[in-house]
Amino acid sequence: MILLIVDAQTKIVTRELYDYERFVENVQRLIFTARENGVEVVYIRHDDGTELTKGVDGFEIFKAFAPQPNEKIFDKTVNSAFKSSGLNEYLRSKNEKTVMIAGLQTDYCIDATIKCGFEHNFEMLVPAHCNTTLDNEHMTAEQSYKYYNEKMWNARYAKCINMQAAIDMLGGNL
Numbered sequence: 157m158i159l160l161i162v163d164a165q166t167k168i169v170t171r172e173l174y175d176y177e178r179f180v181e182n183v184q185r186l187i188f189t190a191r192e193n194g195v196e197v198v199y200i201r202h203d204d205g206t207e208l209t210k211g212v213d214g215f216e217i218f219k220a221f222a223p224q225p226n227e228k229i230f231d232k233t234v235n236s237a238f239k240s241s242g243l244n245e246y247l248r249s250k251n252e253k254t255v256m257i258a259g260l261q262t263d264y265c266i267d268a269t270i271k272c273g274f275e276h277n278f279e280m281l282v283p284a285h286c287n288t289t290l291d292n293e294h295m296t297a298e299q300s301y302k303y304y305n306e307k308m309w310n311a312r313y314a315k316c317i318n319m320q321a322a323i324d325m326l327g328g329n330l
Contacts, residue, residue, distance in 0.1 A: 157281075157325065158252055159190040162200045162237055162259030162269055164221045167207070167214025169260065173288040174297030180220055182286045182319055183258045186326065187221060193327030198246075199229040200237040202265060235268035244276055254279040256322060257314075258286035263300045270314050280314035283322035 164183065173179060190197050199217055203209050210231075217223055232241040247255070255278045259266060266287045273280045282305065289297045310316035317325070 157254040157256060158196045158198050158247065158250075159186055159326070160198050160200065160237065160243075160255050160257045160259075160269075161187070161217075161221055162257060163202045163261065163265050164199070164218045164259045165201055165208065165214060166216055166218050167212075169218040169221075172290055173260070174262075174290070174301050175285060175288060178285045179288040182283065184220055185319070186256070186258055186283060186286060186322060189323050189326040189328035191224070195326050196250075197223065197227050198243070199223050199227065200241065200243065200259070200265075200269075201229060201231045203231045203233055205233065232265075235265045236272040237265065237269040238272040238276055247278070252278070254281065256281040256283065256325065258283060260288060262287045262289040262297075262304050263292065263295075264289070267304055267308070270309055274313040280309075281322065281325065282309055282314045282316045284316065284318050286319075286322070 187197055208215055223229060230241040230243045238244045255273050257266065257269060257280060270280045289300050291297045305316050
């Protein structure tokens with residue numbers, strides 16, 4: 157298993173995100189537990205070529221989730237972390253079969269990455285309140301979170317699990 161942290165970049169991890177405090181606390185717990193138990197943490201950064209791109213302030217990983225020097229970072233230019241980033245090939249080279257995912261944004265890159273991971277035959281695990289988003293023109297951020305986590309993904313593309321189960325799977329306890 158690996159812990160995949162998607163698009164948790166300084167420019168977009170803001171207090172406007174749905175359930176911000178809980179999200180930050182939970183992702184920090186996942187990262188800490190993974191590291192303590194030898195589970196690899198892998199990061200994905202989104203590079204849109206303009207506002208969120210290498211060299212622009214805010215492109216770096218959010219400080220509270222900062223990678224350690226030995227942890228891998230892959231950059232992507234589309235919503236899915238599996239498309240042309242090197243992630244899929246890396247996971248295959250390590251014979252990984254299970255991906256626990258956390259990060260941004262629920263209705264964009266997390267959704268695309270979960271569905272693409274499923275298509276690539278990975279078991280996708282989604283811990284509760286470890287992904288978040290902003291309001292959009294169709295739904296509030298809370299509605300988006302609930303729609304994807306409670307209806308769309310579970311038992312279709314992923315296993316949506318509570319934090320205790322996630323911590324246990326990473327080899328720790330709350």
